Amino acid sequence: xxxxxxxxxxxxxxxxxxxxxxxxxxxxxxxxxxxxxxxxxxxxxxxxxxxxxxxxxxxxxxxxxxxxxxxxxxxxxxxxxxxxxxxxxxxxxxxxxxxxxxxxxxxxxxxxxxxxxxxxxxxxxxxxxxxxxxxxxxxxxxxxxxxxxxxxxxxxxxxxxxxxxxxxxxxxxxxxxxxxxxxxxxxxxxxxxxxxxxxxxxxxxxxxxxxxxxxxxxxxxxxxxxxxxxxxxxxxxxxxxxxxx
Amino acid sequence: xxxxxxxxxxxxxxxxxxxxxxxxxxxxxxxxxxxxxxxxxxxxxxxxxxxxxxxxxxxxxxxxxxxxxxxxxxxxxxxxxxxxxxxxxxxxxxxxxxxxxxxxxxxxxxxxxxxxxxxxxxxxxxxxxxxxxxxxxxxxxxxxxxxxxxxxxxxxxxxxxxxxxxxxxxxxxxxxxxxxxxxxxxxxxxxxxxxxxxxxxxxxxxxxxxxxxxxxxxxxxxxxxxxxxxxxxxxxxxxxxxxxxxxxxxxxxxxxxxxxxxxxxxxxxxxxxxxxxxxxxxxx
Amino acid sequence: xxxxxxxxxxxxxxxxxxxxxxxxxxxxxxxxxxxxxxxxxxxxxxxxxxxxxxxxxxxxxxxxxxxxxxxxxxxxxxxxxxxxxxxxxxxxxxxxxxxxxxxxxxxxxxxxxxxxxxxxxxxxxxxxxxxxxxxxxxxxxxxxxxxxxxxxxxxxxxxxxxxxxxxxxxxxxxxxxxxxxxxxxxxxxxxxxxxxxxxxxxxxxxxxxxxxxxxxxxxxxxxxxxxxxxxxxxxxxxxxxxxxxxxxxxxxxxxxxxxxxxxxxxxxxxxxxxxxxxxxxxxxxxxxxxxxxxxxxxxxxxxxxx
Numbered sequence: 001x002x003x004x005x006x007x008x009x010x011x012x013x014x015x016x017x018x019x020x021x022x023x024x025x026x027x028x029x030x031x032x033x034x035x036x037x038x039x040x041x042x043x044x045x046x047x048x049x050x051x052x053x054x055x056x057x058x059x060x061x062x063x064x065x066x067x068x069x070x071x072x073x074x075x076x077x078x079x080x081x082x083x084x085x086x087x088x089x090x091x092x093x094x095x096x097x098x099x100x101x102x103x104x105x106x107x108x109x110x111x112x113x114x115x116x117x118x119x120x121x122x123x124x125x126x127x128x129x130x131x132x133x134x135x136x137x138x139x140x141x142x143x144x145x146x147x148x149x150x151x152x153x154x155x156x157x158x159x160x161x162x163x164x165x166x167x168x169x170x171x172x173x174x175x176x177x178x179x180x181x182x183x184x185x186x187x188x189x190x191x192x193x194x195x196x197x198x199x200x201x202x203x204x205x206x207x208x209x210x211x212x213x214x215x216x217x218x219x220x221x222x223x224x225x226x227x228x229x230x231x232x233x234x235x236x237x238x239x240x241x242x243x244x245x
Numbered sequence: 246x247x248x249x250x251x252x253x254x255x256x257x258x259x260x261x262x263x264x265x266x267x268x269x270x271x272x273x274x275x276x277x278x279x280x281x282x283x284x285x286x287x288x289x290x291x292x293x294x295x296x297x298x299x300x301x302x303x304x305x306x307x308x309x310x311x312x313x314x315x316x317x318x319x320x321x322x323x324x325x326x327x328x329x330x331x332x333x334x335x336x337x338x339x340x341x342x343x344x345x346x347x348x349x350x351x352x353x354x355x356x357x358x359x360x361x362x363x364x365x366x367x368x369x370x371x372x373x374x375x376x377x378x379x380x381x382x383x384x385x386x387x388x389x390x391x392x393x394x395x396x397x398x399x400x401x402x403x404x405x406x407x408x409x410x411x412x413x414x415x416x417x418x419x420x421x422x423x424x425x426x427x428x429x430x431x432x433x434x435x436x437x438x439x440x441x442x443x444x445x446x447x448x449x450x451x452x453x454x455x456x457x458x459x460x461x462x463x464x465x466x467x468x469x470x471x472x473x474x475x476x477x478x479x480x481x482x483x484x485x486x487x488x489x490x491x492x493x494x495x496x497x498x499x500x501x502x503x504x505x506x507x508x509x510x511x512x513x514x515x516x517x518x519x520x521x522x523x524x525x526x527x528x529x
Numbered sequence: 530x531x532x533x534x535x536x537x538x539x540x541x542x543x544x545x546x547x548x549x550x551x552x553x554x555x556x557x558x559x560x561x562x563x564x565x566x567x568x569x570x571x572x573x574x575x576x577x578x579x580x581x582x583x584x585x586x587x588x589x590x591x592x593x594x595x596x597x598x599x600x601x602x603x604x605x606x607x608x609x610x611x612x613x614x615x616x617x618x619x620x621x622x623x624x625x626x627x628x629x630x631x632x633x634x635x636x637x638x639x640x641x642x643x644x645x646x647x648x649x650x651x652x653x654x655x656x657x658x659x660x661x662x663x664x665x666x667x668x669x670x671x672x673x674x675x676x677x678x679x680x681x682x683x684x685x686x687x688x689x690x691x692x693x694x695x696x697x698x699x700x701x702x703x704x705x706x707x708x709x710x711x712x713x714x715x716x717x718x719x720x721x722x723x724x725x726x727x728x729x730x731x732x733x734x735x736x737x738x739x740x741x742x743x744x745x746x747x748x749x750x751x752x753x754x755x756x757x758x759x760x761x762x763x764x765x766x767x768x769x770x771x772x773x774x775x776x777x778x779x780x781x782x783x784x785x786x787x788x789x790x791x792x793x794x795x796x797x798x799x800x801x802x803x804x805x806x807x808x809x810x811x812x813x814x815x816x817x818x819x820x821x822x823x824x825x826x827x828x829x830x831x832x833x834x835x
Contacts, residue, residue, distance in 0.1 A: 098709075154721070339812065345804075511643070515639060
């Protein structure tokens, strides 16, 4: 499996605090990988660095062999990397359908005449077709999460970065979303990188975990191994515990 | 040279008074008060009316003028601004409307000719061989005193702490029992009082005409932007920079271009370093 | 466009076309000309600021730019006044780009202040460089585009209609959707692969172009330009017109422009006090008619379906 994304020694400092320190990992095409770590571990900062929302202070990141550091966010999207946000960011004042339309207007998509059809397809995929004309202001949070994903999908990404997609969801809403993500992966061959706290759902989805703490990668491996890794446990609970999950 | 230094100090001091008030209400309530220049104009015109028309003693006139402007400011905040707070555009518009209305009223009531406001200190004072008009030195002294008093007030009193709390997080402050809305009104009163006082003390040596609010507004803007919106120390520093720049330009180049100094300062700052010298980051 | 909308537009247009010749009053025709120009200015402002939500407080910069371009070409160099139109548009667009590049990345109030300052600087420049610009007096003695006042009116009216149509078409196109997405959440827009900076600058340039066109028309109507063409009062009036008409609707803003100027004229009898009344009315609109006056009124009259 060829490496879709290669990250080497990526670093980011914020006046005295090193939020991301010398992070290295690779993602193979078609994998679902998770990023695990307590609050403040640098996970979202990592996403922001990879998607052009923050400039880096060192290191390298290559997507399909070409560097993505220093590029503007919209340029990176048009190379094939899409992301969702930790706190949903829908376009206010517009309907669900219009939100997805915007994603289809990215140059990469070349939607042309097939725009309406493509939007309908995507809304169908995420299960929001029946709410297409609703203004986003009245959507429940679970649907907003789906909308985030729909909008990211609209840009025809090869790599999808999901930032805590289950955060804020109730028990009944999480499972369908897990199914959705799995289905998208299986049917579209998407490579997915997920940040998440909620371990149980996480474990069901990912084949590999990158564990972070204090900005550094402390372990990379299969989910079952990671939850027993002493340093990972320590980062969540403190010294002396035996397992998290 | 000494003349320039002293005149520069006076200009900077008056500018600082204007700027500090403007930055204060923005820092605390996030209100860009485009009527701030109008407060300045009102201060000058009230002082004029009380001394020249009502023949009240100078000190009484001054105090009354400042008080009146403060009340006007608080009333404006309470009645016109507070209901519109959710929309920053609406607040900008309403304060601008107030400014334009005040300008019109002054124009209609007092006419467009400059007025002569009697000075408190009529004689020149000799500073190291340079003869400076006393009123200007008084202005300098009062500006320093008032700003110093404001600083002490904010740092040392309970109300001052409340103001600081509200400026950091109005909602959180409310949870702690601080009436944010009332604080906004009080701060507006303070801001207006400072602007009004600036008008009162500089009236005698700067031109008093209905459009004075515009020049004051633009210069106050420039100081506040260069210093960083919301930062009082930034405003004071920027006031000195711009005050002295204006004085140099007036003395050594061409007095007509002093207005342009502030405008260029605004644009340069916004383009090069939008947060100003000491403000917070402001990119979209 | 719905059938009821077309009827409404038709009636309005019919009135605008028929009234001036019926009134047969040179002065009133002049009033209508200014109304239409105000409409062009308001519509052009609304196109950018109403759709993207970034309030431009220096629209007069583009207006004055167009006006002074006309004054230089026609007044100083004696060129045929029709050349002013492309020249004025070009100058306004250049101003739009010059101002847009550095300022569009600034947040709300800072963008407003930067645009305010830009127009104010230009005003100072126009006053200070009196050898070229005529200083506070300005430049006068410009030719009219069409000699008959009724003819001038129809020209301006036609341009107003074209402005509203073109801008509305853009607003309803994919470009317009992107602009509204920028208003909704700029960061999310970037994350959707849209080059936000490009669209902001391009939209501002379009807004500037039409404002400059209006400026040219105004210059050749007044047959003079002064630094007041850059004044903050003009910028604010334009915003108020758009507000009254209904922000984001474009046709509403145009109506707001026409309406406000008519109102100002009707109040001429009040002499010095009419500006006071104007301001009070504005305050009332700001407080009680947040969505504006014209557009919501039309929706109510037309009834039912959105």
